[in-house]
Amino acid sequence: MTISLFQETKVLGIIRGIKEEHLKDTIQAAIDGGLTTMEITMNTENAPRLISLVREQFPNKIMLGAGTVTNIE
Numbered sequence: 001m002t003i004s005l006f007q008e009t010k011v012l013g014i015i016r017g018i019k020e021e022h023l024k025d026t027i028q029a030a031i032d033g034g035l036t037t038m039e040i041t042m043n044t045e046n047a048p049r050l051i052s053l054v055r056e057q058f059p060n061k062i063m064l065g066a067g068t069v070t071n072i073e
Helices: 004-008 020-032 047-057
Strands: 013-015 037-041 063-067
Touching (some): 047 063
Parallel strands (some): 037 063
């Protein structure tokens, strides 16, 4: 998957405020529903860890980004 998928898609799933224990099932449901692009908002607790988990658990299944980025850190 390439970044161009974000430019080509008409729907982007936004995940905000999710707890780690619900992450895997939520991502799988989104994939099963046909979503190919999603973001986890950076104002979600432990967002960097959640993003890493999705990348590990769903390699090449979705294009995942970070949303609501408000500063460089």
